[in-house]
Amino acid sequence: MFLSDRERERKAAILKVESEVIGAAREFLREEGFVELLPVIVAPLTDPLRHNTDRALIEAYGGHWHLTRSMIFHKQAAVGVCEKIFSFSPNIRVEPPDWKETGRHLWEFVQLDLEVRNGSREELMDLGERLLVYVLSRVLATCRAELEALGRELTVPTRPFPTFTYREAQRRFGDDYEIALSREARTPVWIVDFPIDVREFYDREDPERPGILLDMDLLYPEGYGEALSGGEREYLPERIRRRIELQGLDPAQYRALLSLAEEGLPPSAGFGIGVERLVRYICGLPHVAEARLFPRVPGELSLI
Numbered sequence: 001m002f003l004s005d006r007e008r009e010r011k012a013a014i015l016k017v018e019s020e021v022i023g024a025a026r027e028f029l030r031e032e033g034f035v036e037l038l039p040v041i042v043a044p045l046t047d048p049l050r051h052n053t054d055r056a057l058i059e060a061y062g063g064h065w066h067l068t069r070s071m072i073f074h075k076q077a078a079v080g081v082c083e084k085i086f087s088f089s090p091n092i093r094v095e096p097p098d099w100k101e102t103g104r105h106l107w108e109f110v111q112l113d114l115e116v117r118n119g120s121r122e123e124l125m126d127l128g129e130r131l132l133v134y135v136l137s138r139v140l141a142t143c144r145a146e147l148e149a150l151g152r153e154l155t156v157p158t159r160p161f162p163t164f165t166y167r168e169a170q171r172r173f174g175d176d177y178e179i180a181l182s183r184e185a186r187t188p189v190w191i192v193d194f195p196i197d198v199r200e201f202y203d204r205e206d207p208e209r210p211g212i213l214l215d216m217d218l219l220y221p222e223g224y225g226e227a228l229s230g231g232e233r234e235y236l237p238e239r240i241r242r243r244i245e246l247q248g249l250d251p252a253q254y255r256a257l258l259s260l261a262e263e264g265l266p267p268s269a270g271f272g273i274g275v276e277r278l279v280r281y282i283c284g285l286p287h288v289a290e291a292r293l294f295p296r297v298p299g300e301l302s303l304i
């Protein structure tokens with residue numbers, strides 16, 4: 001940690017903001033009736049994701065365990081016990097080394113991951129907006145000096161945020177719409193209705209519109225890209241099995257999820273919001289690595 005005085009001051013300001021973000025989000029969710037779960041770090045089953053992320057496995061007790069890529073399946077099971085849950089969940093995703101250039105990727109990061117039994121996408125979008133507005137207002141009130149030192153002018157966006165369907169976003173900005181749309185946006189923007197083939201199998205297909213999912217992403221303005229991702233979930237065993245097969249995955253690998261679903265998974269909806277990306281946006285940082293004291297940047301080695 002060879003930081004100059006200037007670098008140390010900058011890092012301290014960012015970490016103060018991050019601590020405030022974590023505290024405000026926790027306070028907001030507890031006030032909304034959410035129960036905080038301790039995170040799951042190793043599990044026999046984790047999120048398959050849609051992109052090519054190397055698997056991170058450890059061996060213990062004669063079995064293989066994944067390091068968590070997201071707590072999605074644990075969230076679906078957890079809302080069978082508590083109606084509304086959240087966790088500050090560490091995720092390990094061994095991304096390609098050149099992703100270090102995106103400014104948006106760490107291979108170890110924390111997402112604030114939450115889920116609501118019987119929740120709808122619209123309720124979760126409303127919650128996401130209120131959560132973001134609450135956290136930004138709190139940071140503006142308590143971290144004025146830090147934001148000033150970072151040269152960041154931040155305003156609290158007005159709700160409701162504009163919504164685009166995936167098809168509209170794609171038509172206007174092309175397949176790589178995320179950054180182009182985010183650059184043009186002056187407020188956070190929702191993207192909804194992803195087609196079935198571009199998302200994970202656990203996002204629920206709209207029974208009224210086959211091939212369209214009841215899911216959503218939120219993009220930050222100013223080019224900061226994705227803020228959160230989530231949706232309603234598939235919870236019936238035969239539907240989950242069909243979606244697994246549709247993606248060319250092996251249902252045998254998801255035996256645990258399928259037997260949970262056979263026992264009865266409740267309908268639910270939820271989302272995850274990357275903590276470091278939120279801090280990057282709030283502080284106006286060029287790279288998300290600045291939001292960690294010990295960042296894990298794709299392709300880079302670390303001394304500590």
Ligand code: ASN
Pocket residue numbers: 047049069070072111113114229230231270271272273
């Ligand atoms: N947290 C996300 C969700 O709730 C899943 C993910 O991180 N891939 O949908």
